[in-house]
Amino acid sequence: MTDSTISSRSPETSSPKPEYLLGNVAATEGALAAGCRFFAGYPITPSSEIMHLMAVRLRELEDGVFIQMEDEIASISALIGAAWAGKKSMTATSGPGLSLMMEGLGYAAMTETPCVLVDIQRAGPSTGQATHVGSGDVLQVRHGSHGDYMPVAFSPWSVQEMFDLTIKAFNWAERLRVPAFLLADEAVGHLRESAVLKKDVETWDRPRPQGPIEEVTPFGTAEPDGVPPMPHFGEGANLLVTGSTHDPRGFRKVDDPDIQDTLVNRLTAKVLSKRDEIVETESYFLDDAKVAVVAYGFTARSALAAVKACRKEGKAVGLLRLKTLWPFADKEVAKLSAHVRSIVFPEMNLGQLAGVARQHAQCDVVSLPQTNGRVISPGRIRGTIAKVWD
Amino acid sequence: MARALDKYLRKGLSGTTFCPGCGHGILLGSLLRAVDELGLDIHKTLFVSGIGCAAWIPSPHINADTLHTVHGRAVAYATGAKMANPELTTIVVSGDGDLASIGGNHLIHAARRGIDLTVICANNEIYGMTGGQTAPTTPIDAHTMTDPEGNQYRPFDLAALVLAAGADYVARWPVTRARALTESIKRAISTHGFSFVEALSPCPTQFGRRNQFDSIPALYDDLDAHCVERGTSEAAPATNGPRFEIGEFSRSDLFANGSAEQK
Numbered sequence: 001m002t003d004s005t006i007s008s009r010s011p012e013t014s015s016p017k018p019e020y021l022l023g024n025v026a027a028t029e030g031a032l033a034a035g036c037r038f039f040a041g042y043p044i045t046p047s048s049e050i051m052h053l054m055a056v057r058l059r060e061l062e063d064g065v066f067i068q069m070e071d072e073i074a075s076i077s078a079l080i081g082a083a084w085a086g087k088k089s090m091t092a093t094s095g096p097g098l099s100l101m102m103e104g105l106g107y108a109a110m111t112e113t114p115c116v117l118v119d120i121q122r123a124g125p126s127t128g129q130a131t132h133v134g135s136g137d138v139l140q141v142r143h144g145s146h147g148d149y150m151p152v153a154f155s156p157w158s159v160q161e162m163f164d165l166t167i168k169a170f171n172w173a174e175r176l177r178v179p180a181f182l183l184a185d186e187a188v189g190h191l192r193e194s195a196v197l198k199k200d201v202e203t204w205d206r207p208r209p210q211g212p213i214e215e216v217t218p219f220g221t222a223e224p225d226g227v228p229p230m231p232h233f234g235e236g237a238n239l240l241v242t243g244s245t246h247d248p249r250g251f252r253k254v255d256d257p258d259i260q261d262t263l264v265n266r267l268t269a270k271v272l273s274k275r276d277e278i279v280e281t282e283s284y285f286l287d288d289a290k291v292a293v294v295a296y297g298f299t300a301r302s303a304l305a306a307v308k309a310c311r312k313e314g315k316a317v318g319l320l321r322l323k324t325l326w327p328f329a330d331k332e333v334a335k336l337s338a339h340v341r342s343i344v345f346p347e348m349n350l351g352q353l354a355g356v357a358r359q360h361a362q363c364d365v366v367s368l369p370q371t372n373g374r375v376i377s378p379g380r381i382r383g384t385i386a387k388v389w390d
Numbered sequence: 391m392a393r394a395l396d397k398y399l400r401k402g403l404s405g406t407t408f409c410p411g412c413g414h415g416i417l418l419g420s421l422l423r424a425v426d427e428l429g430l431d432i433h434k435t436l437f438v439s440g441i442g443c444a445a446w447i448p449s450p451h452i453n454a455d456t457l458h459t460v461h462g463r464a465v466a467y468a469t470g471a472k473m474a475n476p477e478l479t480t481i482v483v484s485g486d487g488d489l490a491s492i493g494g495n496h497l498i499h500a501a502r503r504g505i506d507l508t509v510i511c512a513n514n515e516i517y518g519m520t521g522g523q524t525a526p527t528t529p530i531d532a533h534t535m536t537d538p539e540g541n542q543y544r545p546f547d548l549a550a551l552v553l554a555a556g557a558d559y560v561a562r563w564p565v566t567r568a569r570a571l572t573e574s575i576k577r578a579i580s581t582h583g584f585s586f587v588e589a590l591s592p593c594p595t596q597f598g599r600r601n602q603f604d605s606i607p608a609l610y611d612d613l614d615a616h617c618v619e620r621g622t623s624e625a626a627p628a629t630n631g632p633r634f635e636i637g638e639f640s641r642s643d644l645f646a647n648g649s650a651e652q653k
Contacts (some may be wrong), residue, residue: 038470038473038474040470065473065474067469067470067473069466069469069499070466070495070496070499071495073463073466074463074466074469074495074496074499077459077460077463077466077467077469077470077496078466078467078469078470078473079470080459080467080470081438081457081466081467081468081469081470081471081472081474082470082471082473082474083470083474084457084471085436085470085471085472085474085475085478086474086475087474089470089474103460103463104460104463107459107460232475233436233455233457233471233475233478234433234434234436234455234475234477234478235433236433237455238400238433238453238454238455238456239455239456239457240449240450240456240458241455241456241457241458242449242456242458243458243459243460244458250450251450252449252450252458
């Protein structure tokens with residue numbers, strides 16, 4: 001009856017030239033290219049450049065809306081309200097703000113509201129080191145709000161991916177009606193390098209009602225993993241949007257075990273049904289590797305440098321780079337672990353994703369944690385590889 | 391409820407979830423009368439609520455777009471929806487705990503911005519749904535589950551609070567004066583800017599039974615006796631306890647009572 005719709009912006013006559021720009025700027029341009037027309041946010045280092053640029057760029061657009069809210073709880077709340085009023089919506093924040101957004105994240109998951117959260121991670125916990133890098137939020141976006149849900153989260157390693165993966169985050173948010181994350185770290189957000197900001201990007205829109213609006217079930221599908229059509233406010237659908245357990249029409253059903261069970265399972269199943277399309281990885285020198293590094297975000301740049309250096313020494317070492325963090329690349333890690341002796345997993349936290357990888361790996365997974373607010377050097381990764389190698 | 395308002399009610403509901411004697415049904419009636427008398431297009435009207443008994447006034451009862459949000463955030467959700475689609479007449483209906491305690495920051499900032507929202511606060515002076523705990527509006531000495539010996543802290547004057555924050559239209563009425571309440575809701579919706587209507591709505595279940603009200607009528611009589619309409623010669627309440635100034639308020643009223651030095 002319904003499906004998400006795909007469209008392309010009109011192709012440019014000449015392909016755009018590379019630009020030299022900041023990661024946070026590229027994420028902003030990616031959002032706008034994906035169709036973002038609403039931004040609500042609250043100032044926080046190291047993400048504020050995104051809000052600064054949105055404040056200018058959205059106000060230049062006839063259908064663009066920018067609002068600075070009173071805190072991050074209000075920001076994600078406004079985002080969800082705007083999404084139901086028909087806008088593709090985004091906010092940008094960092095750890096302390098993300099912590100405040102956890103209740104809104106759960107509401108977005110429960111009400112199946114498409115929205116994008118850009119998290120430029122800094123060193124935590126709490127206020128931590130506001131201007132220094134970390135990757136400590138990767139489990140929070142997955143489990144930080146109470147109850148079960150499944151977000152989509154991408155981890156860019158370059159300014160180019162700050163642009164490209166923001167677009168992907170929007171497209172999956174829309175296709176699946178879920179909150180989606182660009183889970184960047186400060187080092188990539190504040191990186192300056194060349195990137196191509198394509199104009200003719202593929203964009204997806206949320207599934208919309210077909211046929212009589214009064215027959216729409218905005219919160220349920222016949223399939224256990226479907227994505228229901230989403231009417232907007234003001235269209236005559238008499239919407240019942242609620243964070244309480246609800247039936248397919250939206251009526252609160254807070255005592256019915258079957259409705260609770262069906263709804264909560266579908267919220268995760270609809271994401272996992274597209275898992276093979278969402279999960280993206282890149283492989284470097286893995287064909288004959290005896291030891292593999294698994295890494296994401298800025299850390300993957302150091303990991304690739306380390307792997308190349310090891311190859312020069314004659315060690316068969318490779319890299320599996322995770323572009324998608326959620327859903328987790330479980331099959332890819334499992335497959336890799338069947339062919340290597342060990343996996344080395346550097347990350348800018350105390351081993352958050354290494355622990356997840358361990359659940360799927362047949363081989364040893366050696367965590368290389370670092371939480372000093374600095375990027376992990378290639379030398380440190382080489383050192384761990386050398387220990388594992390011997 | 392008058393049959394004439396049935397067209398605004400969602401089909402398939404067997405009744406409300408409100409307790410016997412709850413004032414929220416009267417407020418729902420006043421709200422729908424206001425919608426009817428203004429001739430609002432119900433399909434271009436959005437009702438937003440938070441969590442609590444009052445949040446259930448619009449959701450699911452009103453057959454229009456309803457956004458039943460998390461606790462305290464209704465005004466922030468409404469701000470996003472209104473900004474995204476300015477054609478939506480956006481009305482927030484929620485309780486005193488929701489709007490003035492957990493949601494207090496969102497309330498004053500929405501009043502400051504002056505975005506075109508109407509916020510209707512059903513003030514029952516207590517947390518009803520969660521079991522009768524002290525609210526930021528609970529009168530001094532009133533008994534609650536969390537202050538069994540009597541509340542010792544001053545309640546908010548919500549009208550003064552939102553006025554000071556910049557609200558464009560502010561009124562307060564008890565549900566016992568439903569006609570005046572309806573007229574104020576109409577004015578609030580018609581005001582371009584941030585409007586706030588406080589509806590004093592008794593809670594017999596949680597407030598009445600803990601505060602020596604033997605019957606529902608006694609609670610309503612007491613509320614009415616403690617209200618003094620502004621600009622009238624109505625006598626000040628004879629009994630002890632909270633005194634509500636009711637009517638419409640403007641910024642110039644802010645420091646009228648007992649705060650002359652701030653003028």
